[in-house]
Amino acid sequence: MTVEAQPVSELPDPRSLGFTVVAEDELPAELTALVDRVRTLIDAVAHTEAPAADLAAARRLVEDAVRRVDGERRPVGALVQRTEFEGPVGYGTVTNIVEGPTNPAAPPLRLEQAEQGVRAEVTLGGVYQGPPGLVHGGWIAAMLDQALGSASAAAGMPGLTANLTVDYRRPTPLDVPLEISARVTGTERRKVFVSAEIRHNGEVTAEGTAIMVQVALPG
Numbered sequence: 001m002t003v004e005a006q007p008v009s010e011l012p013d014p015r016s017l018g019f020t021v022v023a024e025d026e027l028p029a030e031l032t033a034l035v036d037r038v039r040t041l042i043d044a045v046a047h048t049e050a051p052a053a054d055l056a057a058a059r060r061l062v063e064d065a066v067r068r069v070d071g072e073r074r075p076v077g078a079l080v081q082r083t084e085f086e087g088p089v090g091y092g093t094v095t096n097i098v099e100g101p102t103n104p105a106a107p108p109l110r111l112e113q114a115e116q117g118v119r120a121e122v123t124l125g126g127v128y129q130g131p132p133g134l135v136h137g138g139w140i141a142a143m144l145d146q147a148l149g150s151a152s153a154a155a156g157m158p159g160l161t162a163n164l165t166v167d168y169r170r171p172t173p174l175d176v177p178l179e180i181s182a183r184v185t186g187t188e189r190r191k192v193f194v195s196a197e198i199r200h201n202g203e204v205t206a207e208g209t210a211i212m213v214q215v216a217l218p219g
């Protein structure tokens with residue numbers, strides 16, 4: 001297979017393409033703490049059997065919270081620059097539904113560069129449930145897709161998923177640590193071939209492969 005990746009050093013700075021960029025370490029600590037608490041709130045609301053009076057009081061508090069935070073907004077498409085990924089490959093959308101640092105609807109997932117590709121550990125609670133006690137298959141696919149895309153980006157070849165295949169090998173349980181890993185397995189012109197797995201206790205519960213296609217960037 002031939003490698004025609006654009007050298008990382010030649011990838012344009014997204015600011016020069018008109019993107020808003022925030023450095024992850026410049027996100028206010030109050031915001032990341034709020035994201036964490038809202039995640040807890042989502043889980044609590046999803047499972048609550050509290051009495052009606054407490055539910056009504058909680059709703060009023062949430063309405064007050066919405067009034068406080070729903071003022072100035074970052075533009076949709078704003079990027080976050082991850083400090084531990086080097087150079088232009090370290091950009092993702094700040095509200096990415098799978099690992100955006102300002103998105104409380106995202107699981108607490110944080111992919112990091114590994115010896116080969118990327119890896120993360122994550123524990124998913126009942127908010128991510130499909131079958132009883134098990135992670136929803138769509139979320140398994142979403143996490144694999146994110147890991148596959150990150151592996152391609154981390155290798156200096158950011159692109160879009162053209163094709164994603166998921167094999168569900170075993171049930172993926174909720175409320176236990178899961179390990180996700182992904183790596184580039186080859187390239188052919190603009191195509192980047194990637195593979196990923198999710199493991200519980202070392203056993204593969206799901207595996208995915210994808211073709212990421214590098215898109216031409218202006219600049």
Ligand SMILES: CCCCCCCCCC(=O)SCCNC(=O)CCNC(=O)[C@H](O)C(C)(C)COP(=O)(O)OP(=O)(O)OC[C@H]1O[C@@H](n2cnc3c(N)ncnc32)[C@H](O)[C@@H]1OP(=O)(O)O
Nearest residue numbers: 089090091092145146149150153160161162163189211213
């Ligand atoms: C740190 C940051 C981490 C960020 C991680 C983010 C992870 C999330 C990833 C995603 O979820 S991306 C969102 C979901 N994907 C999309 O929305 C992509 C929608 N599809 C497209 O925009 C276009 O179809 C695409 C850019 C993928 C390809 O269009 P192009 O016009 O640029 O490519 P073209 O059709 O010329 O094909 C280029 C090569 O890819 C191949 N290809 C295209 N689509 C394919 C396909 N579906 N399956 C297999 N191969 C495919 C095509 O055959 C060809 O191969 P060859 O070089 O061998 O000729």
